[in-house]
Amino acid sequence: MNHQLIICEPKNSRISDSIINLLSTIKADSIHLLVICENNVIYNIPFIENLTISGVKKSNNSFDFFDFELVKQNFTDESNFIYFEATKRCTQLASLLAEIFDTEIRMNVDSVSNEQYTVQIFSGKAKTTYSVLQDKPNILGIVSNFSSNFAISDFKEVQISNWVEIDNKPAQVKILDLQKSNSGISLKDAKVVVGAGRGMKAPENWGIIEDLAKKLNAGLACSKPVSDINWRPHHEHVGQTGIKISPKLYIACGISGAIQHLAGVNGSEIIVVINNDPEAPFHKNADYYITEDLFKVIPSLLNNLN
Amino acid sequence: MNILVCIGIVPDTTSKLQIDSSTNKIDYNGLTMIIGPYEEYALSRAVEIKEQVGANVSVIYVGEDASSEQVLRKCLAIGADEAFWIKTAAVSSRQVANEIYNFLQTKKYDLILTGKESIDTNSGLMPNLLALKLNIPYFTPVMKLELIGNSSVQIKVEVEEGTAEIEVNLPLILGCQEPIAEWKIPSMRGIMSARTKPLTILDPLGVKSSNSISDQVISKQRLQKKIEMDSINDLVNVINQINK
Numbered sequence: 202m203n204h205q206l207i208i209c210e211p212k213n214s215r216i217s218d219s220i221i222n223l224l225s226t227i228k229a230d231s232i233h234l235l236v237i238c239e240n241n242v243i244y245n246i247p248f249i250e251n252l253t254i255s256g257v258k259k260s261n262n263s264f265d266f267f268d269f270e271l272v273k274q275n276f277t278d279e280s281n282f283i284y285f286e287a288t289k290r291c292t293q294l295a296s297l298l299a300e301i302f303d304t305e306i307r308m309n310v311d312s313v314s315n316e317q318y319t320v321q322i323f324s325g326k327a328k329t330t331y332s333v334l335q336d337k338p339n340i341l342g343i344v345s346n347f348s349s350n351f352a353i354s355d356f357k358e359v360q361i362s363n364w365v366e367i368d369n370k371p372a373q374v375k376i377l378d379l380q381k382s383n384s385g386i387s388l389k390d391a392k393v394v395v396g397a398g399r400g401m402k403a404p405e406n407w408g409i410i411e412d413l414a415k416k417l418n419a420g421l422a423c424s425k426p427v428s429d430i431n432w433r434p435h436h437e438h439v440g441q442t443g444i445k446i447s448p449k450l451y452i453a454c455g456i457s458g459a460i461q462h463l464a465g466v467n468g469s470e471i472i473v474v475i476n477n478d479p480e481a482p483f484h485k486n487a488d489y490y491i492t493e494d495l496f497k498v499i500p501s502l503l504n505n506l507n
Numbered sequence: 508m509n510i511l512v513c514i515g516i517v518p519d520t521t522s523k524l525q526i527d528s529s530t531n532k533i534d535y536n537g538l539t540m541i542i543g544p545y546e547e548y549a550l551s552r553a554v555e556i557k558e559q560v561g562a563n564v565s566v567i568y569v570g571e572d573a574s575s576e577q578v579l580r581k582c583l584a585i586g587a588d589e590a591f592w593i594k595t596a597a598v599s600s601r602q603v604a605n606e607i608y609n610f611l612q613t614k615k616y617d618l619i620l621t622g623k624e625s626i627d628t629n630s631g632l633m634p635n636l637l638a639l640k641l642n643i644p645y646f647t648p649v650m651k652l653e654l655i656g657n658s659s660v661q662i663k664v665e666v667e668e669g670t671a672e673i674e675v676n677l678p679l680i681l682g683c684q685e686p687i688a689e690w691k692i693p694s695m696r697g698i699m700s701a702r703t704k705p706l707t708i709l710d711p712l713g714v715k716s717s718n719s720i721s722d723q724v725i726s727k728q729r730l731q732k733k734i735e736m737d738s739i740n741d742l743v744n745v746i747n748q749i750n751k
């Protein structure tokens with residue numbers, strides 16, 4: 202018998218595309234979907250045979266930790282695969298399970314079969330293929346853009362009736378200050394990202410970048426030097442030492458395309474580069490590039506985009 | 508105050524990765540190996556704390572890279588007091604966490620720093636797994652770290668909603684990222700004194716075999732299509748097409 206467990210954390214009562222794609226890819230005798238959520242309802246559960254669902258109540262304090270003993274009592278090692286999304290809570294629960302079942306846990310899994318799976322390494326510059334362990338669960342964190350060749354189009358609304366009690370241990374934390382990030386779109390989830398670098402010349406010039414992002418419903422990114430000199434907040438810094446993004450479209454404005462920057466954006470499906478230097482290394486790593494002054498190109502884009 | 512910094516050794520960030528055709532794995536021969544950049548931030552912060560308020564800073568590395576000794580000497584030159592090297596092939600985050608946990612059975616640290624992730628596997632699991640074993644809290648990614656007396660720290664950490672500044676008691680584990688510290692360039696004096704600082708090689712708990720089969724280098728071919736300013740509508744169409 203092939204049992205598989207999937208741990209996920211829906212947003213606004215909807216499971217993510219990568220979890221849906223995972224569900225459409227895997228073949229199993231039974232699949233159990235464990236959702237970490239605050240509401241009792243999930244709107245987009247695919248019609249799949251042998252799928253069961255239960256919930257784990259999400260604590261509203263993100264510093265809480267799951268209770269090791271309760272997790273131990275509630276989970277057995279009958280699953281061949283335990284998949285999880287790379288959110289903090291899912292990763293924490295999966296790590297506990299790796300400890301309990303004394304087995305390997307790996308992140309950035311982008312394909313899987315019953316014999317082997319592949320893991321992205323070096324920010325997607327390379328991959329490693331692993332053989333599936335037969336005697337222990339394989340605990341696999343999937344990439345946020347996990348894709349599938351089989352589209353699922355039929356979804357149902359499900360009321361969660363079965364709840365797993367693995368209470369959260371209140372964290373001993375004194376919160377001094379909580380700064381909510383202002384841009385609503387998280388870089389990791391954004392379908393489109395607009396990035397800008399030192400070519401912007403000064404922080405007060407970012408208005409056109411913000412306008413472009415707004416128009417495209419895009420996340421905002423920047424190069425490392427720009428956040429180092431405090432032109433932009435650090436959480437916008439993408440690259441080798443920043444956030445790794447994998448949007449459908451990345452538009453880079455006034456960024457030279459240093460290898461450390463590319464390491465964070467190479468996962469983008471399409472890259473558009475606006476840079477007035479014909480020798481900029483980014484052009485070689487672009488799908489479309491325009492060798493012009495960004496202060497001309499972006500206003501013109503803003504005028505012409507619907 | 509005893510601080511332990513867990514470091515990884517990784518190829519320089521400009522490295523061009525290649526596959527060794529005899530093993531089907533990434534060929535590390537000839538690559539320049541460095542302290543993982545996030546771990547270097549962590550180490551730099553530990554050294555800053557040592558300079559500000561006094562602390563004993565140790566580094567630990569689990570692995571068997573050919574340049575291990577040289578990289579660990581660099582950590583000592585940056586300002587660590589002592590280095591430990593558990594010499595065994597590192598095959599997974601859990602194995603590394605298990606080795607460090609075993610090491611910690613005989614040594615006590617108030618603060619354990621790691622990078623937010625290692626830039627080869629990008630997994631970020633090690634601090635999490637080690638914290639579970641030690642039954643102490645962990646926070647990651649941490650961008651600011653201040654010691655408050657001898658028993659707690661104030662940190663700035665990314666959370667779901669944005670960033671939070673919190674105060675927590677020691678002992679704990681922190682996964683570090685910039686701008687937690689300025690990167691330190693070893694001074695001449697640092698380099699000289701590093702030669703005589705202790706670097707202890709330790710036996711592993713056990714040798715683990717890996718279930719990895721092969722590696723593959725991904726090179727994504729980009730279209731490299733040039734667009735002229737007077738045909739900017741081509742670009743507008745591309746953007747609209749993707750963003751519909």
Ligand SMILES: Cc1cc2nc3c(=O)[nH]c(=O)nc-3n(C[C@H](O)[C@H](O)[C@H](O)COP(=O)(O)OP(=O)(O)OC[C@H]3O[C@@H](n4cnc5c(N)ncnc54)[C@H](O)[C@@H]3O)c2cc1C
Nearest residue numbers: 398399400424425440441442455456457461462477478495
């Ligand atoms: C260990 C290490 C880690 C690093 N990690 C990262 C990382 O994570 N992320 C990162 O981004 N960098 C990282 N870097 C830095 C990286 O090497 C580059 O220095 C950095 O990416 C350059 O940023 P930039 O492109 O904004 O600036 P620059 O390299 O100065 O490029 C600015 C570009 O703007 C263009 N430009 C200027 N004016 C205009 C105009 N009017 N119109 C159009 N174009 C214009 C110029 O032609 C130029 O190409 C790292 C470096 C090291 C050593």
